[in-house]
Amino acid sequence: MTQLDIQTDVLVIGGGMAAAWAAIGAARHGAAVTLVDKGFVGTSGVTATAGPGHWWVPPDPKLREAAIDKRDQTSFGLADRAWMERVLEVTWRTLPELQGHYAFSVDGAGQTYYPGVRGPEYMRALRKFAQSSGVVILDHHPALELLLHPDGSAAGAAGYARLTRSDWRVRAGAVVMATGGSAFRSGLIGSHNNTGDGHLMAGEAGAHLSGMEFSTIYTLSPAWCSTRTLPYPAARFFDAEGAELDIPPPMADKAHHQALAKAMLAGPVFADLREAPEALKPILRRIQPATVAPFERKGVNLFEDRFQVKLFGEGTIRGTGGLRVIDEDCQTTVPGLYAAGDAATRELVVGASSGGGSPNSAWALTSGQAAGAGAARLAKTRGRRTLDTCAPAGRAGLRPARGAASVDERGAIAAVQAEMLAYDKAFWRRGETLQASLLRLNDAWRELADHRRAEGLERVGARETAGLLATARWATEAALARVESRGLHQRADAPGLSPQGGRRLLVGGLEEIWTRYEEAAPEALVEAAA
Amino acid sequence: MIAHIFEDLCNGCDACVSACPTHVFDLSPTGGAPVIARPDQCQTCFMCELYCPADAIYVGADQTRPEPFDPEAIRASGVLGQMRRDHLWDAPAGDLEPLKEYWRLGPFLGEGAQIAAARYKRQHPQGDPPSALP
Numbered sequence: 045m046t047q048l049d050i051q052t053d054v055l056v057i058g059g060g061m062a063a064a065w066a067a068i069g070a071a072r073h074g075a076a077v078t079l080v081d082k083g084f085v086g087t088s089g090v091t092a093t094a095g096p097g098h099w100w101v102p103p104d105p106k107l108r109e110a111a112i113d114k115r116d117q118t119s120f121g122l123a124d125r126a127w128m129e130r131v132l133e134v135t136w137r138t139l140p141e142l143q144g145h146y147a148f149s150v151d152g153a154g155q156t157y158y159p160g161v162r163g164p165e166y167m168r169a170l171r172k173f174a175q176s177s178g179v180v181i182l183d184h185h186p187a188l189e190l191l192l193h194p195d196g197s198a199a200g201a202a203g204y205a206r207l208t209r210s211d212w213r214v215r216a217g218a219v220v221m222a223t224g225g226s227a228f229r230s231g232l233i234g235s236h237n238n239t240g241d242g243h244l245m246a247g248e249a250g251a252h253l254s255g256m257e258f259s260t261i262y263t264l265s266p267a268w269c270s271t272r273t274l275p276y277p278a279a280r281f282f283d284a285e286g287a288e289l290d291i292p293p294p295m296a297d298k299a300h301h302q303a304l305a306k307a308m309l310a311g312p313v314f315a316d317l318r319e320a321p322e323a324l325k326p327i328l329r330r331i332q333p334a335t336v337a338p339f340e341r342k343g344v345n346l347f348e349d350r351f352q353v354k355l356f357g358e359g360t361i362r363g364t365g366g367l368r369v370i371d372e373d374c375q376t377t378v379p380g381l382y383a384a385g386d387a388a389t390r391e392l393v394v395g396a397s398s399g400g401g402s403p404n405s406a407w408a409l410t411s412g413q414a415a416g417a418g419a420a421r422l423a424k425t426r427g428r429r430t431l432d433t434c435a436p437a438g439r440a441g442l443r444p445a446r447g448a449a450s451v452d453e454r455g456a457i458a459a460v461q462a463e464m465l466a467y468d469k470a471f472w473r474r475g476e477t478l479q480a481s482l483l484r485l486n487d488a489w490r491e492l493a494d495h496r497r498a499e500g501l502e503r504v505g506a507r508e509t510a511g512l513l514a515t516a517r518w519a520t521e522a523a524l525a526r527v528e529s530r531g532l533h534q535r536a537d538a539p540g541l542s543p544q545g546g547r548r549l550l551v552g553g554l555e556e557i558w559t560r561y562e563e564a565a566p567e568a569l570v571e572a573a574a
Numbered sequence: 575m576i577a578h579i580f581e582d583l584c585n586g587c588d589a590c591v592s593a594c595p596t597h598v599f600d601l602s603p604t605g606g607a608p609v610i611a612r613p614d615q616c617q618t619c620f621m622c623e624l625y626c627p628a629d630a631i632y633v634g635a636d637q638t639r640p641e642p643f644d645p646e647a648i649r650a651s652g653v654l655g656q657m658r659r660d661h662l663w664d665a666p667a668g669d670l671e672p673l674k675e676y677w678r679l680g681p682f683l684g685e686g687a688q689i690a691a692a693r694y695k696r697q698h699p700q701g702d703p704p705s706a707l708p
Contacts, residue, residue: 059595083595087621092595095679147665149673157677164624164661165673183592206597231637236596236617268636269618274679277686280693290697293690319693321685330675331682333660334620341635341653504597 047210051430052078052180053423054416055200055214057187057242058222060089061096062385062408064170065138066220069416071177075423077416078214079179080203082186082223082237082504085171089224090361090386092167093234094272095332096405098135100159108132115403119395120531121546122255127392130372134413135406145169145176159402162332163234185212186504189438190219190245190381198249198380199434206501215430217423218380220415221246221367225386226515228464229457230357232263233270233334238361239508240515242387244554246367247514248437249378252552254389254562255365256515257522258532260470261398262301262355263362264315269338270356275328275346279315281307282350289313298534304355305467314350357465360515362398363532364390365522368550373418374411380422382415384408391548396531440493440514440554441506448497453509456488460512464519472536478524485520489513493555518551525549525559575634576616578645580654581607583630593625613640620657629655 054070056063059081067079081088101111112128139158140148146169151157175181187203191213200215223242227235243253264279265271281289281304289307292299307313325347329336339346360366367376367383369392374382385408393399393407439445463469463481492513498506526549528542529535548562576598579590584607591599591608599622600611607630618637623629632648634641648654658664662672 083597084593087593087619087625088595092621093619095676097680145667147668147670147673149670149676151677160676160679162661162673162676164621164663184597207591207601231617233617234619236615268638270637274682275686277683278689293694294687295691296694319689321682321689324678324682324686327675327678329660331679333657336660337620337633337657338618338635338637340656 048205048212050078051215051428052076053217053428054220054419055080055216055218056220056222056416057201058224058385058387059083059085059183060222060224060385060408061091061167061170061405062387062412063220063222064167064174065409065412066222066384066416066419067174067179068170068177069413070220070420071174071179073417073420075420077179078182078216079174080182080185080187080201080212080214082184082241084183085174085181086167087164088237090232090234090238091405091408092163093334094163095160096163096166097160097402098139098409099132099402099406100135101132103133103136115394115399118397118531120397120541122391122395122548124392131393131403131406131410134410138409138413142169142173145172182212187241187245188503188507189436189442190249191215191434192249192437193429193432193434196250196379198378199429199432201245202436204501204503206504209501215428215434217426217428218382218419220382220384220419221376221387222384222412222415223387225360225363225366226512227359227361228357228460228512228516230359230461230465231270232356232358232361233265233272235361238359238386240511241507242383243367243518244440244507244511244514245438246376246378246381246383247552247554248439249381250552251381252368252377252550253365253518254368254548254550255391256360256519256551257526257549258365258391258396259360259363259464259519260532260534261358261362262305263358264304264353265356266338267352267354268342271335271338272332274332274335275317275320275324276315278320279317280319282314282316283307284312284314301355302471305471308354309467312352315353316350317347320347355467357470359464360519361386362404364394364396364398365519366390369411371418372414373421374415375418382419384411384415396533398532438507440489440510441496441498442503444493444495444497446494449495451492451496453492453496453506456492456509456513459484459488460516464516471534473523473534474537475524475527478520481520482517482524485513485517489517514554517557521557521559522549522551575618575637575640576610576613576622576631577634577640577643578632578648579607579610580630580632580645580649583628583654585628585630587627589625589627590622590631594622595619598622623657624661624663626658629658
């Protein structure tokens with residue numbers, strides 16, 4: 045039974061930093077905004093457990109151009125300089141607006157320090173900022189599916205209020221998808237909810253995705269608990285016999301992670317942090333309290349004892365792929381549906397590389413502001429269209445294509461983890477292993493889509509499983525179609541860049557997945573910067 | 575992984591039920607401390623501890639499995655509330671103390687990376703690193 049049935053101008057789906065900035069952006073443009081999140085705005089998502097730095101360059105044309113040049117070099121031809129310029133400008137202008145909600149500290153030179161913020165405090169501040177902007181926040185209201193007008197445009201969403209165990213439905217003039225990336229249930233800190241729910245919902249509405257092949261990136265952590273990474277860059281590494289491993293330094297980027305992965309495939313790997321910066325040791329707790337806890341509570345002396353480490357997959361979180369956006373408002377190929385943050389492709393800023401935290405956070409902020417503003421404008425222009433009919437678009441896990449039957453969801457998630465996170469499959473992709481992965485993932489998808497009819501609270505988990513499978517299949521199809529090695533996407537059977545590969549690769553479809561290269565050169569897509 | 579709610583410390587505010595992003599807790603059917611209903615969904619993010627004003631929650635270190643523990647030893651260890659104290663979570667708005675050292679994160683990451691790079695160079699005076707391909 046639908047217990048909450050409301051209308052609004054803009055509906056934001058998601059609860060991390062991109063969702064919050066989108067809601068604030070839409071409210072700033074005069075829209076009535078409702079935000080629904082699966083979890084709690086403040087603790088949801090990978091920002092809340094992290095400490096995002098934002099790409100931060102003063103508005104000096106020379107400095108900006110140099111920063112963009114540098115970033116462009118690692119994009120492998122897939123980024124867009126106009127978007128980079130816009131991201132730098134919007135971030136520079138907008139982040140300080142959080143003053144009053146967030147206590148920006150002072151740096152060593154006595155200047156207010158804006159770009160780096162601590163996750164829990166940042167998300168608490170964004171929650172307050174959104175609420176003070178008039179945004180209605182509905183925590184623990186996971187969206188299960190989009191509602192679509194007969195013309196295919198977004199009409200709202202429906203979901204389940206999991207604390208009160210009741211259905212909800214929101215009709216809206218425009219919808220922003222800001223549900224984060226998909227980490228393929230790797231255990232990465234903060235990513236449990238990041239199961240590609242938004243990708244799935246948008247995909248069911250016909251949205252295109254882009255850059256899904258750039259999904260192989262990992263973070264080092266103690267083997268028993270994923271943490272943030274502040275103490276680890278200076279680590280030395282040892283095997284189980286105590287022999288030091290020859291691991292290129294973190295600056296070597298790809299070679300660093302490949303060497304660690306190779307060693308971990310051979311046996312357990314131990315880190316030794318005794319050479320970490322001396323000044324860091326006594327104050328790590330003041331900077332990243334949650335990084336200290338898993339060591340103290342296990343009785344491991346972080347800077348003295350050797351401890352086992354592993355690589356936690358980040359999937360499309362620090363990988364770059366996501367929903368394709370086709371205009372400056374971050375509208376997807378579904379009219380009235382906008383995308384922000386990790387749910388959207390970040391290729392516009394980082395191309396084929398991860399970019400690390402700082403362009404990613406700046407992108408989340410900027411795409412949030414852009415999507416919120418665009419959604420608000422559309423809702424004002426077209427109205428809420430609540431007299432038009434609409435229909436729910438959700439399929440897998442909700443409305444089985446064939447007869448309802450029991451489905452092994454745990455097995456499906458295990459398949460996603462095995463095919464997407466295994467180091468050998470991710471770091472050294474090959475056509476034949478990608479094909480084998482697809483067979484297994486497609487079988488699991490088929491079973492779920494054909495037979496799973498979840499009810500009540502179980503729908504949330506069933507849709508998470510469907511989202512994991514959908515994003516895993518799109519990433520694998522894209523990896524198979526890009527027969528070259530570019531940035532994060534490394535094919536052992538196709539080393540080096542292909543002359544035809546300097547274009548974005550699109551993917552979409554759920555029953556039958558399609559891939560094709562984008563025709564236009566990336567630069568032609570966004571003409572003007574804000 | 576979520577380990578324990580100390581019922582005698584819990585004030586029944588249910589902040590953890592709301593704050594947990596992954597729906598680990600249910601409201602108590604009898605009005606007491608919340609119930610740890612879905613520990614398999616716990617991601618060991620410590621957010622429930624941070625949001626618990628009564629310091630009544632303990633999250634174990636291992637995210638992959640529950641570990642044996644002694645509630646009274648935990649209570650005596652002083653670890654309860656550690657997350658809130660380390661964050662200075664309840665400092666008044668505008669207080670710069672909680673995030674005073676935060677700007678040093680970037681420089682420390684850079685310093686760590688430099689240490690590793692310099693060490694690697696010492697260990698490989700001839701230059702080229704060996705291939706990481708299997």
